[in-house]
Amino acid sequence: MQFTIKQIAHLLNGEVKGDDSLTVSKLAKIEQGVPGDISFLANQKYEHFIYTTKASAVIVGKDFVPKKEISAALIIVKDPYNSFTQLLEEYQKILNFSKKGLEQPVFVGQGTEIGEGAYQGAFSYVGNNTKIGKNVKIYPQVYIGDNVTIGDNTLIYAGVKIYSNTIIGNNCVFHAGAVIGSDGFGFAPQEDGTYKTIPQLGNVLIEDNVSIGANTTIDCATMGSTIIRQGVKIDNLVQIAHNVEIGKNTVIAAQTGIAGSAVIGENCVFGGQVGVVGHISVANGTKVGAQTGITRGIKKENTSVAGKPVSELNDYLRSVAVFRKLPQLEKQVRELEKRLEELIAEGVFS
Amino acid sequence: MQFTIKQIAHLLNGEVKGDDSLTVSKLAKIEQGVPGDISFLANQKYEHFIYTTKASAVIVGKDFVPKKEISAALIIVKDPYNSFTQLLEEYQKILNFSKKGLEQPVFVGQGTEIGEGAYQGAFSYVGNNTKIGKNVKIYPQVYIGDNVTIGDNTLIYAGVKIYSNTIIGNNCVFHAGAVIGSDGFGFAPQEDGTYKTIPQLGNVLIEDNVSIGANTTIDCATMGSTIIRQGVKIDNLVQIAHNVEIGKNTVIAAQTGIAGSAVIGENCVFGGQVGVVGHISVANGTKVGAQTGITRGIKKENTSVAGKPVSELNDYLRSVAVFRKLPQLEKQVRELEKRLEELIAEGVFS
């Protein structure tokens, strides 16, 4: 997409100094800008870059007074950082919602309804009796099974797989390769050493404003629903097992795994590669360090935890500090023993 | 799918008390039942729910005597829990095998044979000279390469990718996004710091009754086969490297990784996020705790192990218990040293 500097200044309610007929098509950091880019200057520390930047336009504050010549056009606004963020968001919206209409071939089952403003990429598949809201973007090679419900303005990137009976809210984003509703991992051991599959007949329920990362997997419940509450943000390659519930506005970084029937509170923050055992609860507001192993429930709200098995963060850090000195500690103990032996041998005690 | 209560009672060899013409379409826990659901009561602890449940039907035992009025129809059987499990399994079978026939467009290569009773979802791809058994369900956007063999009754969910030359048995299940037969990770370091790719010309061999989780990856062997024996159950996002062999009826939880040429025994149980180094063997019946790092072979059968580097479970738990008290232990050592110094300084020893 290309915009003139004049159009952008108008959007940001700013004034242009320079050639406002030039077009820009990308956003860039001021030190990396090339012709066709627009950048911003909000921090004096970076001022020297404005005199050498190759960007076509730079957003600056009202109080900016150039000390040398500047080749870029300037867009003068009240708060350049806010204006740039606004521009980022507008640009994202345009990118997200520029796709519209139907690319052939697609497959749509019987009894299925797709709302207005949709994008259906080529080779996308929607099963039977599925209800899809307005402005939903279904990228190429997406699979949506039977009896699925999806709210308005949800973005589903290429190759996402959504099993039958899944329920998804409004304004969600699913990144490429995510799998929603695969069978929970449930097998009953038999006497002959084999396992019998426990049927997984529940579904996945995802509320509004949820974001799911690339190649993340969320299993359906055995019965009932695996539940992702509103505002939850999940990174790439995360595993959410059957019957888990994630409380609203909780954030989970990449490669974390949450085992079956665990209940995670609201407003938690999980680092990457965390593991959570099944059938436990984690209190609201818990902050979990990367690679933590949560082996028991966490009852106190708003604590920071780390380590495996999990401890309060400060206890963990104190133990780890000694762990690093263990060879020294062992030596000290050996010397104490030797010393005491020597003293006894010297007969000082008798 | 909808069934009358009469049909279900007939299937379960039970008697109906109430309106047997009502239809039900879902299975639910008694406390969560809504109209159209069928539930069960097997444990007296839950009896109070039967008087308030909104489910249309409840399966109960012959000895159940209602204490109040019940709105649901009752299906009276010998063992309500077993009957409900039977229903779950029937329902799963119907779900799994209800899909049949060909959805256009699909791609089928030359010399390929697909047995009767198959489902071929739209945008699925089967390469050349591939042999597929009876009742195999190939969901949309599945990729099956050239010279692949797949047995009867195998279920392949949406977007699974099976590379050329893979051999798969009967009654297997592959969840969405699983990748079978990608190149083993083999690169030979060269003198200039670059790496030369070691060709990976083997395949993957998967026996009967194997289940593979969503987005799990299994690499082909360098030469010969990466082998998954009968009855193995693998969860989501697991990595199985080239030339690995997994013994029969072994269960592996999510996000575990097994490095090249490791040999895992029969009837092992792996927790999630376990790592296994390459070129080692793990004995039959080993139980591996979540997040364990198996850094050496395990020779004794039927042991429980944990930690990194791996120890017997009890040794690990004892070490971990002290780890949590390390700051205290360090303090004790410091005090012992101080005490001894003081005693020496006081001249008691001379």
Place this chain on the structure above:
Amino acid sequence: MQFTIKQIAHLLNGEVKGDDSLTVSKLAKIEQGVPGDISFLANQKYEHFIYTTKASAVIVGKDFVPKKEISAALIIVKDPYNSFTQLLEEYQKILNFSKKGLEQPVFVGQGTEIGEGAYQGAFSYVGNNTKIGKNVKIYPQVYIGDNVTIGDNTLIYAGVKIYSNTIIGNNCVFHAGAVIGSDGFGFAPQEDGTYKTIPQLGNVLIEDNVSIGANTTIDCATMGSTIIRQGVKIDNLVQIAHNVEIGKNTVIAAQTGIAGSAVIGENCVFGGQVGVVGHISVANGTKVGAQTGITRGIKKENTSVAGKPVSELNDYLRSVAVFRKLPQLEKQVRELEKRLEELIAEGVFS
């Protein structure tokens, strides 16, 4: 593919002893060879297998003198191991580049150019204004977005998803299910506990000779590029976050995760399941043990590190050795204390 032994001998500049009209179609280890296979004998230790192998042909050295009868045809060359490796590579090349032409249906957007010698598998998708070089192999169900650039001889296996604006060099390999260019995980916390999405407008830049494993995910930069330098080899299920840079010829094993804006040096080797925190640098030539947690930058080049938090490998091993003896160490400290108490109680000090 089938070749006569004569054709192979010609390729390897070798002489045949036996029937050179037989055809072979697979490569195998000498102890596993079946009719139709070709194998090799380079190490005397394996000589006894040549008298029993079922392989149709065996590559041997000029100095090999049979002690018994051999049923296989022999191809006599100067260096049998090198010849076999040459054969492996030729075979791989044939496999990789045998696919050509267009399988219908495919989707190609407007303004897109695809070079000669391409393979476009059925149900593959290429967006608008994308430039694809010569001999690029696009397997079925691949998604390539808008404004993407891909160099010559790059292999893209089934179901790979490449987001818009990605730039990819020559001779790269992408295994099935890999996702390139998904949004970085960036969310700004708001006062009401919700998160606002930070637009991710950068891209991914992948240089020449890079290999990316199955179901691996590489996020785009917030602004600018996430960069994978030439010769980097990345295994399956790896997570590379936004704005990361990986130096040339670095090798990363499966299930490793690298957080946002981390900079990894050249010629590093990462074991599996490693975690790297964001905004740090790892020096050139660092060797990282499996399951390490890199919680701080590593400045010294060519060191070996391990543990969590990360230490130099030898320090880590020394601490771990004591960790395993912690219960014993604790007991020693308790005994020292008791001993000292007893001595004091006995009044020897006064």
